[in-house]
Amino acid sequence: MNLLVSYKWLKDYVKLKASPKEFAARLSLSGPSVERIYPQGAALDKVVVGKILKVKPHPNADKLRVVETDLGGMTKEIVCGGSNLAEGQLVAVALPGSWVKWHGEGESIEIKAAALRGVESFGMICGADEIGLLDRFPKKEEKEIVDLSANKVKPGTPLAEALGMDDVIFDVEVTSNRPDAYSMLGMANEASAILGVPLTWKPPKAPQLKKGEKTLPLSVSVQSKKLCPRYKALVMRNVKVGPSPEWMKERLASAGVRSINNLVDITNYVRLELGQPLHVFDYDALAGHGIVVREAAAGEKLKALDGNVYDLKPGQLVIADAERPVAVAGVMGGEETGTTEKTTTVVIEAACFDPVSIRRTARALNLHSDSSKLYEKGLSTELVEVALERAAGLAAEIAGAEVASKRFDVRAAPYKKLVFPFRPERAAELIGVSIPVARMRKILADLGFKVSGAAKKWSVTVPYWRDHDIEGERDLVEEVARVYGYGNLPSVVPAGTLPLAVEDRALAWEDKAKRHLKDWGFTELMTYSFISKDLAEKIGADPAKLLRVSNPLNEELEYMRDRLGAGILKVVAENQEEAVEGRAFELSNVYIRRENDLPAETARLMLAVWGRGQDGRYVFDAKGVLEALFEEFGIRGLKTERAPGDSVWHPGRTASVTVGGETLGMLGEFHPELLKKFGIERRVAAVSLDFAKLLTFASAAKFYVPMPAFPRVKRDLAFVVERHLEHAAVAEKIRHADPSIRMVELFDVFEGKNLGEGKKSMAYHLEFGADDRTLKAEEVDRVMETLRGTLKREFGAEARS
């Protein structure tokens, strides 16, 4: 959560002399982080006050005027379309070289002297939005320009100076554990400790009941003390609702809060100043002049200050009067009991609520306010006291309010201060340097901690505003370390004994597979682990069996995929014009649902090859990659056996991939109908592998087979067979025809009219050899003769010469 911090305002509570830049750097390195610095006047560089001397018509444009303007020491003509231009008026002039936001939108642009519709214009007369002053000079009309006539300054005066804008605003990120720092006082506390400067803030002086005055009746009861550990209230009368004084408006504006009226402003101001949300009820609107803090009853409703009606449920904490809920506790007040311009008597509430309850309620109602955001983080019961007094003091000061009751104070239990042990030696060990003990003590003291106890084991009392985020000794170590400064610590690469960790072999093999596929021309894809119902069904998965996300971002991302195909096909479809032919792969986990357990996360590999060829050629490209991959993985015995196909796989171009009888995946072409569904006008072949199973066969071991001692004899064999005869059967036959056959390689297959209908030619390279001698040509001839006979007999193969 980010807080806008005015440097001027902050200086009211802590003696700061550092330049804004230095302050920001030091605070960031030891405490809340300053994300941006906005010098108030910086945006107004070269924007000056000008005095309009004469307004003349523009010769070429009806809606524009040529304005003769005194800029202090020079008079220039400026073209302007402002609707409220008047002679003698003081206006804001952006001179050439200044930066403005055109119509208040987008990035700033630089103003240059230029001709507008043929008339030279020396800069620009600005509207409030163009120079970021809309808060200060609200517009009544679209084309209105800023009227500065109320400011009695000389023409030529820089605008920032004329408006007293010498402040610097810091945009500070406060971590969620530090709601105390989400306030001006909290920021002052941090600054004091980190920059080593004294805190000048004093607890507020509270107004008291005037002597002899009667109190107004009010009853306060807290029924749910677990959810409301402390509730304080005070009645004030004779309130005059009206505008807040300028100083308060300015401060609220610096924090990005709009001024409403003095009562509302007081609650916002105290929240910003002290970090405690407050609420103000109209006393006369509270039925029975009673306040009951309780859980909502079933069926109760509340019309909140935002105008919406909320249905309340038991378990949600409300503030009620004698009859009905008047506020969702800590979240938002009700409209009917809110203050109006007619309000004269008020009840100021300062309370502490259970953070978990507030969080649940705000979420259930989908109603988040500045107040609920603070309460959710966990506030101290002790903060309500100072906040109530501050609010009462301000109400007296700026709204003429007078105390009209005692301070009602209902608490669940007396406050118990948190005390933790702290061992300076242990702290030094964890930080890594020996910080002097005195330094540690001072850091803790500067932050409001009280230190006592023995030299080796301190006893540290936590200040109330830190009683939620400090949970033990370790938190105190952090306090010391951060204020000491992480930048002051050396950087040491750890020595010591290296753990005997075994590397996950899957990771190494995955890397290897990816590198090879890249080298073989494949583009790696990474698609989301999520899949839509529609895609799941398309790719043949049953959505009912998939793991479902109960709060998906959208329906495209609803299920956890149990296979990869859909992602790849979607990518092919989207890229088919860019990559008419292509190769891609994805190696990712899929998620297989299991009963009463986390899903099995298994790595799968899918590689795809696609193009316009209709003849099944991509299947061989894919198969070649499969073979090469298995070779690189040291896997022998790869078998591809014809598979029947289904709605996903092509019935004539699909095979299972097996090793040693285990099925590792599929090889083939996707079914043309499936491709149509994906809008793919290509043929896509793929290999899909269970990568985890594959790894059980993978081996990096190398084997050496002695080179043949005697040269081999090479022969080619070509023959014509039936078109459907498969290579595997032929090769098997050849290989076992004679022990002298050592190598069989298919090198050519073709079909042609001259071969006859339904026929094809196959040609093989063969190698013959013997372990103990060089084979004679006649021996090989004899084997070839037998082989031809065998092939003729088995397959009806007709030899070709």
Place this chain on the structure above:
Amino acid sequence: MELDGFFLKKGVHRGDCSLIGPRHAKRGGFLMGKKVTKFMPSFTVTHMKEKLEQLKTEATSALASAKDAAELEALEIAYLGRKGSMAALMQGMAGLPGHERPAMGQLANEVKVAIERALAERRREIESEKLGAIATSEWIDLTAPGTRPPKGHLHLVTDAVAAITDIFSRIGFTRVRYPEVEWDWFAFEALNMPKDHPARDEWETFFMDAPEDPKNGKMVLTPHTSSGQIREMRKGKLPIRMINISKTYRRQSDVTHVPMFHQFEGLMIDEKVSVTHLKGVLDHFARAFFGAGRVTRLRPFHFRFTEPSFEIDISCDLCGGTGLLGANKCRVCKEGWLELGGAGMVHPNVLKACGVDPEKWSGFAFGWGVERTMMMREGLKIDDIRHLYRNDFRFLRQF
């Protein structure tokens, strides 16, 4: 070899004029348009000297203008062959007075060497002229594109993961991988984030439509890799130096967020591990990954599972660490700094939840987005993180 001996051993017949000179130049004449003088044996010192000089001049000039290898070979035979001019001239040596012979032999040798040199030089010249010819006949266009090996592309994230793994392995961190679908207990509870803790809001978590586990709670998609800390420590093997890289998921999608991304989580547990060690390890990484030109800083931050906690910033590459682009604030950084990610000393409660004694052991952890970290690398100015998962080939093929 001595000239004298050579000629003597050859047993040239003295005074046999008919045997002098190359066959085709027996009576003087022209060889390929060049005059080849027919030398007669001479028996006076002066005359012989003259003849030798003449031979030298003529031969070197003839050789220098020989047109091709064939002519050169013919000339070689004509001048230096067994029956060539030189040999013929040398026949006269025997007729010289004995004391004149050594000087004359030396002169003859010089002439022979000169001719040989001229021959070699011209041979070289002809050779390179031949090369000059293929320069034209075999010219190719070297500006035409090369024949490439197949070009594939690894996803940027794969590349980054490999680089990160490598950098940490150098200081003894071993890569591991833990479940992406995880129980609430591992993803939150054990990380010191009890149910309903507001800190849980910082992780926009996806929940699984699955029954709750009585012990471990709801099933979630890991919004961070920190659950891997718990899994690693619960193995019970100490000390630990791990780097857990995995897919992680959060319910958000915009220019800087994707619902699925990768994180890398470092965890070191040992005796007496301190903040200075965390600094050392992070500096090691930043230097190796981003190069020496970028600066890092540690800022206090808050995470439930580490204490102290930090955020690590690196100086912005786009604005050079100034925070300004012209008069406007830099779009990508905050006052010159980019948030790299979070880190901290493992919270004692987390150690306890994993059965590790916080009095004996301490450690640090950090978990950063791979994509985010990678995109902060110099040069890679990707304006929308979602490009990484759109799988547009025009994008993927750039890397």
